Amino acid sequence: MKRVKLLGYEIDDFDFASAIKYAQELMSNNKVNQVVTINPEMFTTAENDREFSEILNNAEMVIPDGIGVKIGLKIMGENVARIAGVDFARKMIEVAAESNMPVALIGAKPEIIEKAVSNLKSEVENLNIVYSHDGYFDNWDEIMDELKNTSPRLILVALGSPKQEKFIYKAKQCLNPALMIGVGGSFDVWSGVVQRAPEIYQKLGLEWLYRTIKQPERFKRIFPALPLFVLKVLKYRIGGKEC
């Protein structure tokens, strides 16, 4: 397994198939393992949030989700494959179903999670969803207890970032062995309410542009983040800080 560095954080350099293979191993060992699907906004969060920075440093797997991370790594001289978190998580659901591993889904609005669960059940043969809950809860301990009682081996958490990564980090201290992935807006896609960008946008790395056109309220959040991130990496590179 190769890890590359970006702005001081390590990122896994996998192709899609090897990422799935490695995640499958993590799903079967005797620990709670955390997968972060990293994007440029998360680096900015980590700058101002010590706990989040520690989470990034301790995650068992960090995969480059956004095109921004791929561009950033390119500036640092590394050519890595971008792995979309939504595709990675969906494939892991199939892998869990094939290996008879119980699955849990936590996050998104109540009607979204309900629809996502029912779509997944009808699309994925042999899928065993032992627990699901929407993402609008205050009592983390109650959800942790329910997860402990149902013992899923794959847990997908869609609470937005950094909340989902913090939830998973806490779970590492108290849950039974499982692979936990922060999956952002994936349940919205699986529910059918949010459309993925057409393949051509995905291939060109312009999914963010499509989503911004479809959800203009994301513009303020996403747009400045990408060029600012590229500038930050360039400064880092010129400053010669990476080694």
Ligand code: UDP
């Ligand atoms: N979400 C949630 N609880 C919260 C905040 C957000 O369940 O307290 C859900 C939200 O409904 C959405 C998901 O988290 O389904 C991810 O949201 P966002 O679009 O911010 O994620 P992104 O894909 O941009 O990381």
